[in-house]
Amino acid sequence: xxxxxAICKRFGDVEVxxxxxxxxxxxxxxxLVGPNGSGKTTLINxxxxxxxxxxxxxxxGGRDIIGLGSHHISRSGIARTFQNLRLFPRMTVLENVxxxxxxxxxxxxxxxxFGDREVDKNHRQKSEWALExxxxxxxxxxxxxxxxLPQLRRLEIARILARDPELVFLDEPAGGxxxxxxxxxxxxxxxxxxxxxxxxxxxxxxxxxxxVCRRVCVLNAGILxxxxxxxxxxxxxxVIEAYLGRRKVNA
Amino acid sequence: MSxxxxxxxxxxxxxxxxxxxxxxxxxxxxxxxxxQAYFGIGAYISGVVTAMWGWPLxxxxxxGCAVAGSAALxxxxxxLRLSGIYFAIATLSFAEMIRLGLLxxxxxxxxxxxxxxxxxxxGFGDIRWIFENDVTPFEFMTxxxxxxxxxxxxxxxxxxxxxxxxxxxxxxxxxxxxxQGIDVVFYRLLATVFAGIIAxxxxxxxxxxxxxxxxxxxxxxxxxxxLAYGLIGGLGTAFGPLxxxxxxxxxxxxxxxxxxxxxxxxGGLVAVLLIFMxxxxxxxxxxxxxxxxxxxx
Numbered sequence: 001x002x003x004x005x006a007i008c009k010r011f012g013d014v015e016v017x018x019x020x021x022x023x024x025x026x027x028x029x030x031x032l033v034g035p036n037g038s039g040k041t042t043l044i045n046x047x048x049x050x051x052x053x054x055x056x057x058x059x060x061g062g063r064d065i066i067g068l069g070s071h072h073i074s075r076s077g078i079a080r081t082f083q084n085l086r087l088f089p090r091m092t093v094l095e096n097v098x099x100x101x102x103x104x105x106x107x108x109x110x111x112x113x114f115g116d117r118e119v120d121k122n123h124r125q126k127s128e129w130a131l132e133x134x135x136x137x138x139x140x141x142x143x144x145x146x147x148x149l150p151q152l153r154r155l156e157i158a159r160i161l162a163r164d165p166e167l168v169f170l171d172e173p174a175g176g177x178x179x180x181x182x183x184x185x186x187x188x189x190x191x192x193x194x195x196x197x198x199x200x201x202x203x204x205x206x207x208x209x210x211x212v213c214r215r216v217c218v219l220n221a222g223i224l225x226x227x228x229x230x231x232x233x234x235x236x237x238x239v240i241e242a243y244l245g246r247r248k249v250n251a
Numbered sequence: 252m253s254x255x256x257x258x259x260x261x262x263x264x265x266x267x268x269x270x271x272x273x274x275x276x277x278x279x280x281x282x283x284x285x286x287q288a289y290f291g292i293g294a295y296i297s298g299v300v301t302a303m304w305g306w307p308l309x310x311x312x313x314x315g316c317a318v319a320g321s322a323a324l325x326x327x328x329x330x331l332r333l334s335g336i337y338f339a340i341a342t343l344s345f346a347e348m349i350r351l352g353l354l355x356x357x358x359x360x361x362x363x364x365x366x367x368x369x370x371x372x373x374g375f376g377d378i379r380w381i382f383e384n385d386v387t388p389f390e391f392m393t394x395x396x397x398x399x400x401x402x403x404x405x406x407x408x409x410x411x412x413x414x415x416x417x418x419x420x421x422x423x424x425x426x427x428x429x430x431q432g433i434d435v436v437f438y439r440l441l442a443t444v445f446a447g448i449i450a451x452x453x454x455x456x457x458x459x460x461x462x463x464x465x466x467x468x469x470x471x472x473x474x475x476x477x478l479a480y481g482l483i484g485g486l487g488t489a490f491g492p493l494x495x496x497x498x499x500x501x502x503x504x505x506x507x508x509x510x511x512x513x514x515x516x517x518g519g520l521v522a523v524l525l526i527f528m529x530x531x532x533x534x535x536x537x538x539x540x541x542x543x544x545x546x547x548x
Contacts, residue, residue: 048430050426069429070429071429071430071431071432071435074430074431074432075432079430079431080430082427082430086424086426086427086430087424088420090419090539091419091535092539095416098416099416099417102413102417102420102431103428103431103432103433104432107413109414111413112412112413112414112417113409115413120413141543159431163431
């Protein structure tokens with residue numbers, strides 16, 4: 001479904017991604033882990049069109065999507081969340097979820113201007129359903145900026161559910177959360193997001209990755225150093241070394 | 252209504268167009284210091300159409316708006332990749348180019364023994380449609396406000412539609428909007444053209460109300476004021492810029508208490524509001540609260 005072939009990306013003199021190749025099949029739930037600065041978010045940014053790759057190809061459904069605008073990529077069925085929360089703070093919770101659907105192919109300019117009763121109704125129902133799934137129905141009329149962090153993260157998930165994408169990237173969905181909140185987020189992802197959907201999850205919280213993902217790719221300094229099942233990957237010496245450093249491993 | 256009151260109220264109405272024009276761009280996240288260019292283009296084109304060609308006002312308005320909108324399309328296309336201060340400087344430069352260009356335009360024709368048409372720094376007088384058609388200032392003021400209400404209705408309708416939400420997405424967080432399938436460049440261009448047409452319409456009316464225009468009327472101060480009106484009145488609704496216009500022209504200029512200190516008071520007002528209400532009096536939050544209150548009651 002998604003093939004990354006020898007992706008390279010530099011920022012000035014720093015090579016952030018060095019020939020990353022990963023093949024993701026339909027329905028895969030992949031954890032993407034690695035120390036800070038290993039290139040995880042940059043990789044997502046390349047796939048979702050936020051950054052251009054310097055070399056390599058990204059094949060999605062057999063088509064190379066490198067160079068397409070990020071809105072085209074989004075409309076082709078790929079959705080993402082952001083490491084640093086991105087929401088429309090001056091819109092209400094419901095408006096944020098509605099807004100996530102305005103860029104879907106089901107809306108053209110005419111429909112956006114004059115409305116389409118059928119499409120509007122379906123989208124509103126989907127927004128309400130998505131809020132119900134993440135437990136934010138009672139907050140629907142609050143301005144997004146007034147929600148606490150765990151609920152904002154849930155709002156991001158609601159947006160994903162409302163868009164119903166084929167492929168989803170979650171960039172640190174439990175970032176800044178307490179262990180209990182992270183556990184709840186892991187359950188939400190496992191119950192509502194990943195079923196029937198190809199998912200790639202970036203997260204530093206290994207418990208969440210182990211709970212949600214069936215496969216883990218490890219990046220270190222822009223290089224893919226492991227691609228294994230969760231129970232295997234964290235016992236590999238190169239992964240332990242990447243996380244803890246050579247001296248501690250030897251000790 | 253006294254002639255002075257008609258003049259002030261008409262002036263408020265005409266300036267409201269350029270204020271709304273700057274507001275549309277602010278909502279999509281672009282700060283333009285150049286909306287006076289489209290106001291000027293509308294004024295000159297419509298003046299040429301009625302005074303030199305003898306065509307009716309409605310046709311002058313259509314042509315004035317069309318040329319202003321086309322100019323906005325060209326400038327919008329050239330500035331597609333710019334944002335923030337770069338966009339602001341580009342629009343300011345364009346507006347100054349138009350103003351300086353108009354200073355060198357001398358295209359006059361003889362009508363009834365008099366030379367009529369743009370004459371560089373001497374300006375463009377004898378835009379006499381209002382006299383030739385026996386339209387009183389009060390009646391022209393009515394035309395201004397009918398058209399202003401029309402523009403406002405369109406803006407309110409857009410704001411209530413999903414297109415309005417898309418435009419606010421583009422202004423709120425273009426990266427997120429893009430990630431949700433919104434073609435940010437297209438909607439910014441659409442807003443630029445629409446804003447150009449609105450400013451052009453204001454210019455058409457201005458030329459015919461004052462009957463005399465000159466390039467220096469469309470200077471950078473007009474652009475700065477048009478921006479400030481939205482920032483004062485608020486970016487939560489199209490009625491925001493009208494509050495800004497009302498405060499400046501209706502209150503500060505209209506009552507003449509401040510006289511020579513008007514600009515100082517106005518500048519102070521902008522500074523205070525930007526500190527305490529960065530998105531103006533009727534910002535999105537206040538508009539949201541008002542809507543909730545109206546729904547409840």
